[in-house]
Amino acid sequence: MSPQIRDFDNDWLTPREVAEILGVSAATVGRWARTGMLEPAVRTPGGHRRYRRVDVLEARDCNQSTEPDTDQEQMKQEVVRLYEQGWPIRRVAEKFGFSYTKTRRILVARTSLRRR
Numbered sequence: 001m002s003p004q005i006r007d008f009d010n011d012w013l014t015p016r017e018v019a020e021i022l023g024v025s026a027a028t029v030g031r032w033a034r035t036g037m038l039e040p041a042v043r044t045p046g047g048h049r050r051y052r053r054v055d056v057l058e059a060r061d062c063n064q065s066t067e068p069d070t071d072q073e074q075m076k077q078e079v080v081r082l083y084e085q086g087w088p089i090r091r092v093a094e095k096f097g098f099s100y101t102k103t104r105r106i107l108v109a110r111t112s113l114r115r116r
Contacts, residue, residue, distance in 0.1 A: 011053040012042070018051050022060055027097035079103060080110045 013021070015029040018038070022029070032038040033049055038059060040049035075096060082092050093103035107113060 012050040013053055013056060015049055015051075018056050021056055025097050025099065031097050076106050076110065079106050083107055084111060 015033070016026045019026045019029045029038065030049075033040055038051070041052045041055060042050050044050060079092055079096060079098075082095070083089065089103050089107065090100055093100050096103070098106075104113075
């Protein structure tokens with residue numbers, strides 16, 4: 001048997017696999033695709049997005065920084081602002097593509113939560 005050589009230029013990833021590599025949720029990958037921040041390389045006949053591994057790794061490497069991420073901080077401030085305006089945690093989480101738990105952690109660290 002000959003060893004398989006992997007062609008990383010044509011190694012297609014699903015949104016879930018992209019999310020794992022980038023450390024975000026699959027919903028965030030979908031939102032980035034819809035807004036043009038991360039373009040899928042192809043769409044399957046069923047309309048599913050597929051991304052090239054090299055493109056995803058390149059995007060990850062370009063976005064890594066040693067400085068605090070100001071976009072993340074602004075997003076967290078927006079999470080708090082919407083919650084303080086009366087939005088339920090689940091609705092805030094959906095808006096940003098976060099899990100309920102992650103959204104709740106952001107809020108607990110920055111504001112007092114409402115009683116149910």
